[in-house]
Amino acid sequence: xxxxxxxxxxxxxxxxxxxxxxxxxxxxxxxxxxxxxxxxxxxxxxxxxxxxxxxxxxxxxxxxxxxxxxxxxxxxxxxxxxxxxxxxxxxxxxxxxxxxxxxxxxxxxxxxxxxxxxxxxxxxxxxxxxxxxxxxxxxxxxxxxxxxxxxxxxxxxxxxxxxxxxxxxxxxxxxxxxxxxxxxxxxxxxxxxxxxxxxxxxxxxxxxxxxxxxxxxxxxxxxxxxxxxxxxxxxxxxxxxxxxxxxxxxxxxxxxxxxxxxxxxxxxxxxxxxxxxxxxxxxxxxxxxxxxxxxxxxxxxxxxxxxxxxx
Amino acid sequence: xxxxxxxxxxxxxxxxxxxxxxxxxxxxxxxxxxxxxxxxxxxxxxxxxxxxxxxxxxxxxxxxxxxxxxxxxxxxxxxxxxxxxxxxxxxxxxxxxxxxxxxxxxxxxxxxxxxxxxxxxxxxxxxxxxxxxxxxxxxxxxxxxxxxxxxxxxxxxxxxxxxxxxxxxxxxxxxxxxxxxxxxxxxxxxxxxxxxxxxxx
Numbered sequence: 001x002x003x004x005x006x007x008x009x010x011x012x013x014x015x016x017x018x019x020x021x022x023x024x025x026x027x028x029x030x031x032x033x034x035x036x037x038x039x040x041x042x043x044x045x046x047x048x049x050x051x052x053x054x055x056x057x058x059x060x061x062x063x064x065x066x067x068x069x070x071x072x073x074x075x076x077x078x079x080x081x082x083x084x085x086x087x088x089x090x091x092x093x094x095x096x097x098x099x100x101x102x103x104x105x106x107x108x109x110x111x112x113x114x115x116x117x118x119x120x121x122x123x124x125x126x127x128x129x130x131x132x133x134x135x136x137x138x139x140x141x142x143x144x145x146x147x148x149x150x151x152x153x154x155x156x157x158x159x160x161x162x163x164x165x166x167x168x169x170x171x172x173x174x175x176x177x178x179x180x181x182x183x184x185x186x187x188x189x190x191x192x193x194x195x196x197x198x199x200x201x202x203x204x205x206x207x208x209x210x211x212x213x214x215x216x217x218x219x220x221x222x223x224x225x226x227x228x229x230x231x232x233x234x235x236x237x238x239x240x241x242x243x244x245x246x247x248x249x250x251x252x253x254x255x256x257x258x259x260x261x262x263x264x265x266x267x268x269x270x271x272x273x274x275x276x277x278x279x280x281x282x283x284x285x286x287x288x289x290x291x292x293x294x295x296x297x298x299x300x301x302x303x304x305x306x307x308x309x310x311x
Numbered sequence: 312x313x314x315x316x317x318x319x320x321x322x323x324x325x326x327x328x329x330x331x332x333x334x335x336x337x338x339x340x341x342x343x344x345x346x347x348x349x350x351x352x353x354x355x356x357x358x359x360x361x362x363x364x365x366x367x368x369x370x371x372x373x374x375x376x377x378x379x380x381x382x383x384x385x386x387x388x389x390x391x392x393x394x395x396x397x398x399x400x401x402x403x404x405x406x407x408x409x410x411x412x413x414x415x416x417x418x419x420x421x422x423x424x425x426x427x428x429x430x431x432x433x434x435x436x437x438x439x440x441x442x443x444x445x446x447x448x449x450x451x452x453x454x455x456x457x458x459x460x461x462x463x464x465x466x467x468x469x470x471x472x473x474x475x476x477x478x479x480x481x482x483x484x485x486x487x488x489x490x491x492x493x494x495x496x497x498x499x500x501x502x503x504x505x506x507x508x509x510x511x512x
Contacts, residue, residue: 116468
């Protein structure tokens, strides 16, 4: 049985941080993302459950901080009704930025015609793009009438869990189609920095982490044929061109797949032929398609029940 | 009339009016409209897709000349130049733009942030000209900012708009549906009421 991996975020100095990386590799963990900012480094890692204390010891020696990052390996779409100044940059960008703290990768999506009550609508392309993610956070405005009666039509065709943020305090069951509603994050024209606003963002992170926990639990009943983090490591080893990609998060992990930021035509065959130690190819374990985002490659890993085995 | 002596935002649900008041406030401050607005009243009816706003402006300042924002001296003793000492820095970009156009960038130097020196052949003749140059017209920028403000505070989907800017009165009605005559009349009545009120936020 595969080891249970726990997501952690290490923050510390660049000096000697490779000691952590070397130990992580020896223990069979995975490095998901490494961000160096000046003399600081942030490492998002998946660590085998029983070995977490070993990494913590090294982290303490280096005077770094280890934090649990429950949203590691989750790609979230933050959907705003449009890209106009009414919705952006405040509230929607703050929501996206705050969700990154516990390790999530967020993409901002502004709908072309999402504004208004009667006239708001989403396009087929937009729905497909949102469905590529693990979870969607819709950032709505200040009026309960709009949130309850008008805006839920934007959820039509969305197959992933939906989190809604808005100004008024409502119950989740009041908003049709939403899996979670978080109040106090409505339309604002300033940065979210007041006490109650930060509290609401904390509530959002907790709520989303809980939702992701539920999805993970459901996933554990019929596990994936291969761990997305393992696929990530194999891509890094077998397709060296990935190291030349300048996009942030060249390989973005999802709960049930990955987004690889390489052009589809050139690389999809090599990704299909990615070989694992057990002798199986990725093409047998996953569906590899062209992503709706730019010309990227989207990998959705099949379930154990579908493939018949898991590695 | 004091700045923002009346500031009312109304909606059917008081807490939602509170949220919206904050949006209006933020936009007033980011467009620096607070000194220009005397009274403002906003009514929101999301169930009818309706936004109504009436504003009474305060006395609008007259146009500003260089003499209002800086001291201009002609120096003829050693070198021939005009020396401008800035008093209100906010208008410096506008002033510089005008000076560059008239004298060329090569003839203008800024030894420090409060000083502009212009090399000219006849400083004594040029200095009065520079002193009387119109640098900024608050009326023009106010009109621009007010229109921008109205569009920013309106819910984005409300694209059917009516506006009236006459003297110191500004009426703005926006909706998602076809504009109704009674909505504009209501806004007119709001304006009259606002003119009668005195103070109170």
